[in-house]
Amino acid sequence: MIFHENEQRWNDWTWQHAHSCKDLSTLNEWLEKAGSKNPIPKKHFNEITSSYRMGITPYYFSLMTRYDESDPIFRQIVPSNEELNILPEELIDPIGDENPARGSRPLKALIHRYTNRVLLIPTAQCAVYCRFCFRKRLVGDTAHNAREEDLRAAYGYIQSHPEIDEVILTGGDPLTLGDQSLLTILKALERIPHLRMIRIHTRLPVVNPFRLTPELGEIISTLNKPVWVSAHFNHPQEITDTAREHILKWVSLGIPFLNQSVLLQGINDSASILQDLFMSLIEMKIKPYYLHQADMVQGTSHLRVAQQRGLEILKELQGEIPGYALPHYVLDRSDGSGKIPLQNQWI
Ligand code: SF4
Incomplete structure (x- = not known):
């Protein structure tokens, strides 16, 4: 267990929410405490997260059993340099939420x-x-x-x-x-x-x-x-x-x-x-x-x-x-x- 919180705080959803990992230094701190010898390099990290942020609850992080792309939790949630590879056929709005021709978003909400x-x-x-x-x-x-x-x-x-x-x-x-x-x-x-x-x-x-x-x-x-x-x-x-x-x-x-x-x-x-x-x-x-x-x-x-x-x-x-x-x-x-x-x- 890398988080030394008492059980009551760990079990409180608002604590989990408030302590979500949002930056590289926290992520690398958590990885180091978990025993990982492979910190996430700074190169590209800011570029990736400036267009799409990172967020990881302590609980979800604790489900990782390996601390690299071979772990299914890590792979779903830790920003990867591969996100910078944008293919011509990829889209900003891939399911057409905002397609004006269909008018399917009549209101902001x-x-x-x-x-x-x-x-x-x-x-x-x-x-x-x-x-x-x-x-x-x-x-x-x-x-x-x-x-x-x-x-x-x-x-x-x-x-x-x-x-x-x-x-x-x-x-x-x-x-x-x-x-x-x-x-x-x-x-x-x-x-x-x-x-x-x-x-x-x-x-x-x-x-x-x-x-x-x-x-x-x-x-x-x-x-x-x-x-x-x-x-x-x-x-x-x-x-x-x-x-x-x-x-x-x-x-x-x-x-x-x-x-x-x-x-x-x-x-x-x-x-x-x-x-x-x-x-x-x-x-x-x-x-x-x-x-x-x-x-x-x-x-x-x-x-x-x-x-x-x-x-x-x-x-x-x-x-x-x-x-x-x-x-x-x-x-x-x-x-x-x-x-x-x-x-x-x-x-
Ligand atoms: S897949 Fe759902 S939970 Fe995950 S970032 Fe998108 S909207 Fe949020």
């Missing part, structure tokens, strides 16, 4: 891509900054946080579109908001009669599971609309007793969980790793929902897996795990028109 559901972006802040993030262009930038008037405009929009039956809180990571801010949003949504459900997309169960406090879970479970949580586990090394305990507590309160993974080179691009991941999720009562083809986001070619390889992995998994444990392998189209399934032809 809202994306309306599918008829019956919208994304609500209350914050652009995350607990960690994943190196493969498809919203690199906005996450971590306070200018993209929604102000009160942006949220009010979003509620008004949803209210005036009776065809919308689901709101997905995303970002950024909505669970980085304090309880009061989050509950204000959930209560406002609860009052919209035609809304049938709310979803929260979050990486906190993976990188700071202490955020799933029993108090917040109790309140969410008493809302008059079902709230589904979509977590974001990518590797079995992320599934810990701590994560399991906190998630199962919320599940016991009646809050259902889904999981979205991204297929990532050198991290989870093998059938055996994914089989272990999906079955471990099922054991935690989380339904593996999507396996995403990594988006064509700038500076991420070292993390992307060829679609053909993804299909081969899916073929290997078919029959090895129960159907309900096998997620849909999907690709988000770059024009903003949404997801399409990537499937093997069986007949």
